[in-house]
Amino acid sequence: MAATAAAPAVAQEAKAPGAPTAPAAAAYPKPPFPMQRQPWPGLASKMQPRPDHGETSYKGAGRLAGKRALITGGDSGIGRAAAIAYAREGADVAINHLPEEEADAREVLALIRAEGRKGVSIPGDLRDEAFCKRLVARAASELGGLDILVNNAARQQTRAGIADISSADFDATMKTNVYAPFWLTKAAVAIMAPGAVIVNTSSEQAGDPSPDIVDYALTRAAVLNFTKAMAKQLASRGIRVNAVAPGPFWTPLQVSGGATPEKQKTFGQSSPLGRPGQPAEIAGLYVAAADPSLSYSTGQIFGSTGGNGQPA
Numbered sequence: 001m002a003a004t005a006a007a008p009a010v011a012q013e014a015k016a017p018g019a020p021t022a023p024a025a026a027a028y029p030k031p032p033f034p035m036q037r038q039p040w041p042g043l044a045s046k047m048q049p050r051p052d053h054g055e056t057s058y059k060g061a062g063r064l065a066g067k068r069a070l071i072t073g074g075d076s077g078i079g080r081a082a083a084i085a086y087a088r089e090g091a092d093v094a095i096n097h098l099p100e101e102e103a104d105a106r107e108v109l110a111l112i113r114a115e116g117r118k119g120v121s122i123p124g125d126l127r128d129e130a131f132c133k134r135l136v137a138r139a140a141s142e143l144g145g146l147d148i149l150v151n152n153a154a155r156q157q158t159r160a161g162i163a164d165i166s167s168a169d170f171d172a173t174m175k176t177n178v179y180a181p182f183w184l185t186k187a188a189v190a191i192m193a194p195g196a197v198i199v200n201t202s203s204e205q206a207g208d209p210s211p212d213i214v215d216y217a218l219t220r221a222a223v224l225n226f227t228k229a230m231a232k233q234l235a236s237r238g239i240r241v242n243a244v245a246p247g248p249f250w251t252p253l254q255v256s257g258g259a260t261p262e263k264q265k266t267f268g269q270s271s272p273l274g275r276p277g278q279p280a281e282i283a284g285l286y287v288a289a290a291d292p293s294l295s296y297s298t299g300q301i302f303g304s305t306g307g308n309g310q311p312a
Helices: 002-006 022-026 077-088 099-114 129-143 167-189 214-237 252-258 261-265 283-290
Strands: 068-072 092-097 119-123 148-151 197-201 240-246 301-304
Touching: 068 077, 068 129, 068 167, 077 092, 077 099, 077 148, 077 283, 092 099, 092 129, 099 119, 119 129, 129 167, 148 167, 148 283, 167 197, 167 214, 197 214, 197 283, 214 240, 240 283, 283 301
Parallel strands: 068 092, 068 148, 092 119, 148 197, 197 240, 240 301
Antiparallel strands: none
């Protein structure tokens, strides 16, 4: 088991667009995982085992051909998987990340450009309203417009009890996970045309919160409600708004303070599948949430929780 956990999480080549083959999924690492810690926000390139973002497995089918997308947190984890998938589905992609995540971001840009698509990296802190406005404006300028906004970046820090959550902690989590999607959406809808899509990242935590990430769970519920409300508000303008609700996924969130070392070692074990998801396994839902062929789908929650159900 230890040898399995230490091996890279690389999927076999997929037979169908956007989906790893069954043998590849079965081969993904299961707990226990090696004990490891990184300073916030963490790098996927330093994780053990290294997450699979679909680098070798995701096969596109032109579902987002000609689209222009901005993905926050696109350097690693679920955002990275979405960026790879979008590029292979024919989209040009701008990713946002913190300056500390530059090493991971460079890998993503190389993968986007390898598909013949335009890749743009825009570092900066989403807790700053002025930066959020500049981010949307620059992404639209670099890409020649904006068709898809993916609000994915998030902050998660484990705290044993509410007394351990400082006001600064709470403020940082709220601004990253709730204020930033609000600011970015506000800026994006001002320039989006009919047919555009906003995709938010929520979580199974929105409906089944863990006691040690209270502030994070609160924000995921807020994003779920925000998605449903904005879908109704923007429907008359032809702009769709959907959300993806992941369960336990193996990303830098976990090793950079999002889980205790003890919880991290058995991460994902309590799910019916007995392991955490790999980012490659959810990328297809981000494609589906933005796919123009699913034009009647708005206000929808696309779940991927390893059998744990999804928030209402």
